[in-house]
Amino acid sequence: MYKILSKRMLTPVTKLFEVEAPLVAQKAQPGQFVIVRIRPEGERIPLTVADFSPERGAVTIIVQEVGKTTQMMGRLKEGDCILDFLGPLGRPAEIRGSGSVVCVGGGFGVAPIFPIARALYRRGVSVTSIIGARTRELVILEEEVKAVSHRLFVTTDDGSYARRGLVTDVLQELIEAKDPIDEVIAIGPMVMMRAVAETTRPYGIKTFVSMDPIMVDGTGMCGACRVEVGGKTRFACVDGPIFDAHQVDFALAQKRGKMYAAEQQRAMAEPGPCGGAGGSPCH
Amino acid sequence: MPLKPKRVVMPTQEPRERIKNFNEVALGFTEEMAKEEASRCLKCKDAACQQGCPVEVKIRDFIGLVAAGDFAGAIALIKETNSLPAICGRVCPQEEQCEKYCLMGRKHEPVAIGRLERFVADWELRHGVKLPACAPPRGRKVAVVGSGPAGLTCAGDLARLGYSVTVFEALHAPGGVLIYGIPEFRLPKAVVMAEVDNIRRLGVEVVTNVAVGRTVTIEDLMKLGYEAVFLGTGAGLPKFMGIPGENLCGVYSANEFLTRTNLMKAYLFPQYDTPIKCGRRVAVVGGGNVAMDSVRCALRLGAEEGHIVYRRSEQEMPARAEELAHAKHEGVIFDLLSNPVRVLGTDDGWVRGLECLRMELGEEDSSGRRRPVPIKGSEFVIEVDTVIMALGTTPNPLLARTTPGLNITDWGGLIVDAETGQTSRPGIFAGGDAVTGSATVILAMGAGKKAAAGIHRYLEGK
Numbered sequence: 001m002y003k004i005l006s007k008r009m010l011t012p013v014t015k016l017f018e019v020e021a022p023l024v025a026q027k028a029q030p031g032q033f034v035i036v037r038i039r040p041e042g043e044r045i046p047l048t049v050a051d052f053s054p055e056r057g058a059v060t061i062i063v064q065e066v067g068k069t070t071q072m073m074g075r076l077k078e079g080d081c082i083l084d085f086l087g088p089l090g091r092p093a094e095i096r097g098s099g100s101v102v103c104v105g106g107g108f109g110v111a112p113i114f115p116i117a118r119a120l121y122r123r124g125v126s127v128t129s130i131i132g133a134r135t136r137e138l139v140i141l142e143e144e145v146k147a148v149s150h151r152l153f154v155t156t157d158d159g160s161y162a163r164r165g166l167v168t169d170v171l172q173e174l175i176e177a178k179d180p181i182d183e184v185i186a187i188g189p190m191v192m193m194r195a196v197a198e199t200t201r202p203y204g205i206k207t208f209v210s211m212d213p214i215m216v217d218g219t220g221m222c223g224a225c226r227v228e229v230g231g232k233t234r235f236a237c238v239d240g241p242i243f244d245a246h247q248v249d250f251a252l253a254q255k256r257g258k259m260y261a262a263e264q265q266r267a268m269a270e271p272g273p274c275g276g277a278g279g280s281p282c283h
Numbered sequence: 284m285p286l287k288p289k290r291v292v293m294p295t296q297e298p299r300e301r302i303k304n305f306n307e308v309a310l311g312f313t314e315e316m317a318k319e320e321a322s323r324c325l326k327c328k329d330a331a332c333q334q335g336c337p338v339e340v341k342i343r344d345f346i347g348l349v350a351a352g353d354f355a356g357a358i359a360l361i362k363e364t365n366s367l368p369a370i371c372g373r374v375c376p377q378e379e380q381c382e383k384y385c386l387m388g389r390k391h392e393p394v395a396i397g398r399l400e401r402f403v404a405d406w407e408l409r410h411g412v413k414l415p416a417c418a419p420p421r422g423r424k425v426a427v428v429g430s431g432p433a434g435l436t437c438a439g440d441l442a443r444l445g446y447s448v449t450v451f452e453a454l455h456a457p458g459g460v461l462i463y464g465i466p467e468f469r470l471p472k473a474v475v476m477a478e479v480d481n482i483r484r485l486g487v488e489v490v491t492n493v494a495v496g497r498t499v500t501i502e503d504l505m506k507l508g509y510e511a512v513f514l515g516t517g518a519g520l521p522k523f524m525g526i527p528g529e530n531l532c533g534v535y536s537a538n539e540f541l542t543r544t545n546l547m548k549a550y551l552f553p554q555y556d557t558p559i560k561c562g563r564r565v566a567v568v569g570g571g572n573v574a575m576d577s578v579r580c581a582l583r584l585g586a587e588e589g590h591i592v593y594r595r596s597e598q599e600m601p602a603r604a605e606e607l608a609h610a611k612h613e614g615v616i617f618d619l620l621s622n623p624v625r626v627l628g629t630d631d632g633w634v635r636g637l638e639c640l641r642m643e644l645g646e647e648d649s650s651g652r653r654r655p656v657p658i659k660g661s662e663f664v665i666e667v668d669t670v671i672m673a674l675g676t677t678p679n680p681l682l683a684r685t686t687p688g689l690n691i692t693d694w695g696g697l698i699v700d701a702e703t704g705q706t707s708r709p710g711i712f713a714g715g716d717a718v719t720g721s722a723t724v725i726l727a728m729g730a731g732k733k734a735a736a737g738i739h740r741y742l743e744g745k
Contacts, residue, residue, distance in 0.1 A: 043556040084455040156608035222539035263558035
């Protein structure tokens with residue numbers, strides 16, 4: 001059992017949890033993920049690591065409520081326990097030691113971008129961050145990202161906060177203004193990552209994305225997380241989750257991501273278990 | 284006593300009933316049936332059956348005890364060498380091991396050794412398990428990575444030798460393939476849990492949610508005072524054929540299909556949260572036990588048609604005879620001498636068929652089986668909406684990647700000393716599918732046993 005040390009509501013549907021998991025915290029690196037299960041009947045879901053503190057023995061995860069499990073997770077409170085918490089999994093992000101990198105985070109993808117930006121910043125890389133959301137109340141971790149970026153741009157699709165438009169609008173402008181960019185790393189919804197890949201492709205700027213496919217075991221055993229990269233089948237859990245954005249078959253990934261859309265609807269229509277939440281008190 | 288040429292028939296659930304549920308198919312012997320079957324044994328002086336057992340069960344003598352009605356004595360004798368008898372009795376390919384050497388089998392049906400083993404193991408689970416004697420604690424720690432058949436056997440043997448053993452499991456439940464892979468209807472999970480509990484009662488600690496190589500490394504374990512490590516990490520990455528359309532929605536690896544079904548209980552969705560997409564027509568590619576398990580799960584998940592697509596003929600199929608027979612009774616369609624060349628998809632990315640080539644058998648290959656050769660222009664399409672690839676696995680690269688000095692084969696298997704199970708690094712031992720590639724539960728157990736002895740010798744000499 002893994003105790004929730006603290007909880008923060010980032011948006012009405014995005015919750016931050018700091019979870020007591022000392023072994024995971026010791027080993028976690030930017031770009032990695034954990035697999036979580038919250039009740040005996042529960043499914044295993046991957047969540048990217050948003051922060052980690054070996055000293056406190058804590059790992060931070062951010063959950064966006066999109067399905068039954070994430071909704072149940074959203075109702076967990078400080079002091080509740082998470083049943084299973086496995087990690088850190090996946091290959092860490094490669095953190096370069098010089099030059100300039102643009103970190104692009106969309107929606108709750110800002111959460112996993114944060115530790116990557118911080119690692120780059122600490123190594124002396126010039127960090128430009130672009131974070132975006134649909135609307136004002138969905139912008140998360142602005143202060144945190146700002147503190148580890150030399151420049152920060154914020155966009156909202158509806159213009160309710162900061163600049164109106166998409167993260168790729170800013171990226172396009174930076175490229176056209178001949179801003180020196182050695183590398184772009186983008187994490188967010190599939191459409192956004194795909195748009196970032198298409199924005200940088202004509203200019204040959206090295207671009208990485210973090211794929212978030214459906215997973216079961218998360219350790220390379222099941223192959224649910226297959227993605228096609230450069231025409232080859234790769235397993236996101238052991239070969240990724242970060243891949244060369246210009247090689248990823250996004251159309252396929254989008255289709256595979258929706259494989260269980262009907263079941264997800266059905267699960268959410270079912271009456272939930274008593275008490276609503278899946279966690280249990282830690283004692 | 285007159286010779287009894289035929290085996291006592293073990294009751295099973297009727298095929299038409301059982302394909303609607305996940306309950307165990309084979310129901311086991313009653314006490315009378317067991318005694319009757321045991322009385323068929325010829326009590327051969329050389330007990331040839333025993334040379335076929337990878338864990339050296341004293342078969343002739345335990346069967347003698349069953350015939351005499353001493354079930355407690357029989358199970359105690361089995362457990363001297365086999366720590367997971369309720370499992371072996373259900374999943375071992377006995378026809379290729381002990382029963383293959385049974386003298387009765389030369390002219391008649393061999394003694395049903397596996398079913399008798401299962402009977403006494405189940406008898407003990409019902410009547411209260413007596414733990415085997417353990418040596419006094421030595422105060423020396425050994426780590427076992429993976430809680431499948433290899434790891435559990437190794438851990439059990441080491442605990443009995445007085446070592447303090449911790450088993451690390453990456454999944455949330457112990458048992459490895461016994462829990463995620465082999466279906467409930469063939470190996471009830473309650474049986475696995477009971478056997479795992481028996482290992483725990485020997486003093487073995489089982490820790491879940493630890494992926495060795497990620498959560499902790501082998502170096503970390505050694506720093507924590509573990510003097511030897513056994514790697515029983517089992518099946519790794521599922522194999523695919525590398526044909527077009529394999530990443531369409533509706534194409535599963537058998538590992539994924541079985542894990543969703545067995546470990547995650549997708550057949551109880553939405554009471555359980557993990558979904559599965561099992562279509563009306565399902566094709567499983569492969570001819571082993573995992574393929575049979577997959578197609579029989581598909582039927583129970585509601586498929587109207589379940590196909591086994593296999594490139595050789597029935598004779599070459601590696602599946603256990605009993606599983607093949609059960610699959611046939613349940614109405615599985617066998618598309619033999621058929622090799623998939625392409626998965627066909629709909630516009631929105633779902634499977635709509637499997638295009639295959641007909642094969643014929645040519646010369647024997649290195650495995651001693653006749654090589655299948657494609658017949659030109661023989662393409663045909665099996666209309667299915669789900670395809671399951673049951674082609675075996677390649678070892679997980681994680682451990683080799685994070686452990687310096689571990690030698691592996693060109694296909695990724697860990698290289699070990701055949702006698703001791705030791706890898707290229709002193710103190711690190713390995714066995715099971717991580718060494719051999721996809722094999723059987725009992726071979727993994729045999730390897731776990733050998734490695735336990737190897738670890739004991741290594742630590743004695745240290």
